[in-house]
Amino acid sequence: MTKKENYAIGVDLGGTNIKLGIVSEKGKIVKKISVDTKADLGPESVISQIKKGIHILLNDNAYKIDGIGIGAPGIVALKKGTVENPPNFPGWIKVNLGRIIQKEFKADVHVENDANAAAIGELIFGAGKNIGSFIMITLGTGVGGGIVYHEKIFRGVHGGAGEAGHITIDYKGEKCKCGSFGCIETYAGNGYLVRRVQKELKKHKDSIIWDLISQNPDNLSPKIIDEASAKGDKYAQSIIHDLGIRLGAAFSSMGNLLDINTFIIGGGVAGFGEPMFNTIRETMSQRIITPSRPRIRVIPAKLKNDAGIKGASSLVFYNQ
Amino acid sequence: MTKKENYAIGVDLGGTNIKLGIVSEKGKIVKKISVDTKADLGPESVISQIKKGIHILLNDNAYKIDGIGIGAPGIVALKKGTVENPPNFPGWIKVNLGRIIQKEFKADVHVENDANAAAIGELIFGAGKNIGSFIMITLGTGVGGGIVYHEKIFRGVHGGAGEAGHITIDYKGEKCKCGSFGCIETYAGNGYLVRRVQKELKKHKDSIIWDLISQNPDNLSPKIIDEASAKGDKYAQSIIHDLGIRLGAAFSSMGNLLDINTFIIGGGVAGFGEPMFNTIRETMSQRIITPSRPRIRVIPAKLKNDAGIKGASSLVFYNQ
Numbered sequence: 157m158t159k160k161e162n163y164a165i166g167v168d169l170g171g172t173n174i175k176l177g178i179v180s181e182k183g184k185i186v187k188k189i190s191v192d193t194k195a196d197l198g199p200e201s202v203i204s205q206i207k208k209g210i211h212i213l214l215n216d217n218a219y220k221i222d223g224i225g226i227g228a229p230g231i232v233a234l235k236k237g238t239v240e241n242p243p244n245f246p247g248w249i250k251v252n253l254g255r256i257i258q259k260e261f262k263a264d265v266h267v268e269n270d271a272n273a274a275a276i277g278e279l280i281f282g283a284g285k286n287i288g289s290f291i292m293i294t295l296g297t298g299v300g301g302g303i304v305y306h307e308k309i310f311r312g313v314h315g316g317a318g319e320a321g322h323i324t325i326d327y328k329g330e331k332c333k334c335g336s337f338g339c340i341e342t343y344a345g346n347g348y349l350v351r352r353v354q355k356e357l358k359k360h361k362d363s364i365i366w367d368l369i370s371q372n373p374d375n376l377s378p379k380i381i382d383e384a385s386a387k388g389d390k391y392a393q394s395i396i397h398d399l400g401i402r403l404g405a406a407f408s409s410m411g412n413l414l415d416i417n418t419f420i421i422g423g424g425v426a427g428f429g430e431p432m433f434n435t436i437r438e439t440m441s442q443r444i445i446t447p448s449r450p451r452i453r454v455i456p457a458k459l460k461n462d463a464g465i466k467g468a469s470s471l472v473f474y475n476q
Numbered sequence: 477m478t479k480k481e482n483y484a485i486g487v488d489l490g491g492t493n494i495k496l497g498i499v500s501e502k503g504k505i506v507k508k509i510s511v512d513t514k515a516d517l518g519p520e521s522v523i524s525q526i527k528k529g530i531h532i533l534l535n536d537n538a539y540k541i542d543g544i545g546i547g548a549p550g551i552v553a554l555k556k557g558t559v560e561n562p563p564n565f566p567g568w569i570k571v572n573l574g575r576i577i578q579k580e581f582k583a584d585v586h587v588e589n590d591a592n593a594a595a596i597g598e599l600i601f602g603a604g605k606n607i608g609s610f611i612m613i614t615l616g617t618g619v620g621g622g623i624v625y626h627e628k629i630f631r632g633v634h635g636g637a638g639e640a641g642h643i644t645i646d647y648k649g650e651k652c653k654c655g656s657f658g659c660i661e662t663y664a665g666n667g668y669l670v671r672r673v674q675k676e677l678k679k680h681k682d683s684i685i686w687d688l689i690s691q692n693p694d695n696l697s698p699k700i701i702d703e704a705s706a707k708g709d710k711y712a713q714s715i716i717h718d719l720g721i722r723l724g725a726a727f728s729s730m731g732n733l734l735d736i737n738t739f740i741i742g743g744g745v746a747g748f749g750e751p752m753f754n755t756i757r758e759t760m761s762q763r764i765i766t767p768s769r770p771r772i773r774v775i776p777a778k779l780k781n782d783a784g785i786k787g788a789s790s791l792v793f794y795n796q
Contacts, residue, residue: 231767240767241767288633289632289633301733303733305630305632310625310630310734311735312609312625312734312735312736313608313609313735313736313737313771314735314767314768314771315735316735316765316767316768317733317734317735317736318733318735319732319733319735319765320733322728322729322732322765323729323732323733324644324645324725324726324728324729324763325644325646325647326645326646326647326648327645327646327721327722327725328646334765334766335762335763335766336728336762336763336764337763401647402647405644405647405656406644408642408644408656409642409643409644409729410733412639412642412643413621413623413637413638413639413640413643413730413733413734414630414632414637414733415631415632415633415634415635415636415637415638415639416632416633416637417633442655442656443644443655443656443657444656445636445639445642445654446654446655447551447560447561447634447636448634448636451633451634
């Protein structure tokens with residue numbers, strides 16, 4: 157006879173889709189769905205979509221649900237479960253999402269910022285399992301961060317800590333959406349990488365990227381760059397190398413400030429794999445203060461697909 | 477009749493001198509002395525100088541001493557009171573300074589890294605008194621930092637957190653002593669400022685700095701630059717402006733990562749005063765992420781002379 161497992165619902169609130177799943181306490185997704193966010197129609201509409209998704213999952217009575225975890229963009233007040241100013245959610249100022257969902261389902265509800273939820277996901281289910289303190293970095297459209305210190309999220313004074321994407325590596329560098337210049341996000345976001353290669357590719361007529369994109373720069377993606385690099389394309393390799401140096405410089409600043417020297421990297425761009433990871437490690441071992449050098453660890457996240465759902469569900473198990 | 481005050485001994489362990497004082501719980505120094513560090517003669521010698529200084533202070537029986545606080549360079553393990561690898565202390569690997577002093581004087585002894593001691597000094601006696609979370613920055617030969625979060629020092633995994641001087645603002649910039657490039661310390665340390673002005677001054681024949689240094693660049697100091705700026709010298713003002721922009725960029729990275737937006741600035745270079753403070757504030761209000769902008773506070777430290785002694789003594793009152 158096996159012990160009956162506990163389960164939680166994880167809600168990954170994205171700008172386009174809301175992904176929801178039932179996740180076991182071991183981090184296995186047993187059921188998952190996706191509904192439109194309908195962010196353009198305003199907060200009421202988004203809330204009703206979240207409720208709808210949870211109701212669909214709960215209609216299946218096969219699992220004992222311990223609670224609901226929600227990973228949301230924007231600034232989240234943990235105790236109250238309010239979500240403030242999520243980017244790309246028009247009309248959404250401050251919504252008490254935690255209380256609303258709690259009332260609807262009479263369940264234990266935990267709301268966290270999505271980057272912090274991803275970090276807790278790695279702490280509970282993933283690469284951070286036996287590491288008490290680490291910095292979780294998510295490389296995707298933007299660069300997100302979550303700081304785990306002695307197994308707790310370091311939240312800062314107003315719950316906004318961990319904005320790793322807005323560490324400056326070149327204070328006179330590229331203009332960032334945030335208003336600043338030279339933030340690591342401006343060099344490591346998907347968009348920058350693709351735009352850079354689109355701009356430079358003409359100077360690299362012999363790059364195999366041309367074949368991989370069928371001569372059409374619109375087909376470029378980080379995946380293509382990775383593929384070209386893996387096949388030995390020098391230009392693609394130089395792009396990944398540059399990225400590793402820049403990430404290494406940003407991580408060194410963070411490591412020096414926090415004395416937390418384990419970095420767990422997730423998100424699409426993490427797919428560049430060992431060539432990028434090695435350059436980050438090498439750069440950090442030259443840039444971080446001497447006592448920290450032997451302690452540098454840069455490792456890939458373990459939660460890949462459905463990291464958002466799993467991270468959100470982990471909030472329930474984490475808080476128990 | 478006035479309530480009898482409690483006192484602590486503060487020991488400021490510097491590379492050249494050890495400054496010691498008896499400090500009241502209100503932060504007033506009632507007695508102070510200085511002895512040579514004799515760092516060149518090795519740790520034994522330094523320890524014996526510290527003991528000697530404390531004995532001299534204790535010979536005065538007028539004050540009820542609650543304990544001894546020591547601010548030391550290097551990495552300090554708080555509970556054990558060990559001091560590891562202090563820069564400029566030849567032969568000093570790891571010394572259990574706390575236990576040695578405790579044994580000698582049978583007193584309550586607290587050892588802290590000097591930058592953290594300065595931060596606690598401001599928390600207990602100074603500008604951080606009613607501010608639970610702030611970043612203390614000391615601008616002198618180097619740039620030091622201490623992070624106070626919810627009235628406690630944020631120490632990081634190995635006690636080395638707060639290395640604010642080694643936040644990079646330009647990853648391809650000036651070579652730093654730490655091995656990295658473009659650390660804020662390379663732009664804001666005393667040495668850099670003086671060297672920069674010495675190098676550029678020939679191009680500024682009309683600068684009143686020439687008069688203030690009696691035409692001899694060897695006489696340059698941050699104080700002279702400040703004096704020239706206060707008298708309206710455009711070139712001196714531009715130096716302070718540049719410094720403010722660079723510090724503002726570094727502080728914005730720190731604020732974004734930590735969501736701690738109060739900066740308390742001490743040390744000699746803080747003497748540049750409002751022109752520098754205003755440029756830092758202005759830069760941060762353009763660079764830090766939007767939700768943090770209304771929360772920026774950049775204020776001068778209150779402990780000026782003898783900040784080291786007072787900070788060290790505050791460890792005793794802080795821990796009570």
